[in-house]
Amino acid sequence: MNGWWFPPAISREAIGFDVQFIRTFVAAIIIFVAAQCALVAIVWRYRRSRRTVSPGLIPASSRLEYVWTTATACLFLGLLFLGSHVWASVQFTPAPADSEVIEVLGKQFAWNFRYPGPDGRFGRIDIRRIDDAGGNPFGLDERDPFAKDDITSASLRVPLGRPVKLILTSRDVIHSFFVRELRIKQDLVPGMRIPVHFQADLPGTYEVPCSELCGLGHFKMGTTVTVMPVAEYESWKRGQAH
Ligand SMILES: [Cu+2]
Incomplete structure (x- = not known):
C-alpha cells in the first residue's frame, strides 16, 4: 500500500487517527458519488425540455428539508463525536505514570x-x-x-x-x-x-x-x-x- 497511501501507523493512537480518516473519507465518497449521480439524473431528465420550470411548479417539501438537514447534522455530529474521542485520548489524557x-x-x-x-x-x-x-x-x-x-x-x-x-x-x-x-x-x-x-x-x-x-x-x-x-x-x- 505504501507509496501512494500513508506510511505505516506505529502506535494505537496513530491507528485511531487512520480509522477516523477512512471513516470520513468513505462518508465523503458516498456523498460525492450520490450528488454527482443526482446531478446527472436531473440533467438527463430535463434535457431539451421545452417546459420551463418555474419555482411555482415545484412544491416545496418541508419533510424533505427536515430529512436532509437532520441526516447532515447526524453525520457531522457523529464524525465529530468519534473523532474527538481519538483526539481527546491524546490531548486531554495525561501520560501514564510510568512513562x-x-x-x-x-x-x-x-x-x-x-x-x-x-x-x-x-x-x-x-x-x-x-x-x-x-x-x-x-x-x-x-x-x-x-x-x-x-x-x-x-x-x-x-x-x-x-x-x-x-x-x-x-x-x-x-x-x-x-x-x-x-x-x-x-x-x-x-x-x-x-x-x-x-x-x-x-x-x-x-x-x-x-x-x-x-x-x-x-x-x-x-x-x-x-x-x-x-x-x-x-x-x-x-x-x-x-
Ligand atoms: Cu524549526
Whole structure:
C-alpha cells in the first residue's frame, strides 16, 4: 500500500487517527458519488425540455428539508463525536505514570533531546550555560548533582511498547515536531513546555522534520526517532551516561 497511501501507523493512537480518516473519507465518497449521480439524473431528465420550470411548479417539501438537514447534522455530529474521542485520548489524557519522560528542544536549526539519566530526575538548567559548540545545548548546570547524569542526544530514541512522554520546548522561534508514523504534529512554542505522549509498537527509525517554517535553515532542521527494544534502549542509555 505504501507509496501512494500513508506510511505505516506505529502506535494505537496513530491507528485511531487512520480509522477516523477512512471513516470520513468513505462518508465523503458516498456523498460525492450520490450528488454527482443526482446531478446527472436531473440533467438527463430535463434535457431539451421545452417546459420551463418555474419555482411555482415545484412544491416545496418541508419533510424533505427536515430529512436532509437532520441526516447532515447526524453525520457531522457523529464524525465529530468519534473523532474527538481519538483526539481527546491524546490531548486531554495525561501520560501514564510510568512513562519514559524525554525533553525535546527545538532551536534554529537543530533538535536536541534530554533524558533524566539513571537518577530519573532532570537536572538544573541555566540559560547562561547554553553552549552549542561545547555540547551543552540545554545549558545543563554541571554543579547540580541531578544534572550530571542527564543524557543529551541529537536524535531521539524511545523504548518499544512503553509509554513515552515528550516535553516540547523551543529556545527561539516556533518549531513543530512531526512524526508521520505516529500521526503526531505538535508546535514547540518558546516559553512553553508542551507535553505529548504516545506508545510506539513497531521498531524502526523514522524521520522527524521540523514542520513550521522557522527561518533560513528550516529545510535542514531534521533528525530521526528510533524505536528500539527495551533492553537495547536501556543499554544505549547506560552507554551514554557519564
Ligand atoms: Cu524549526
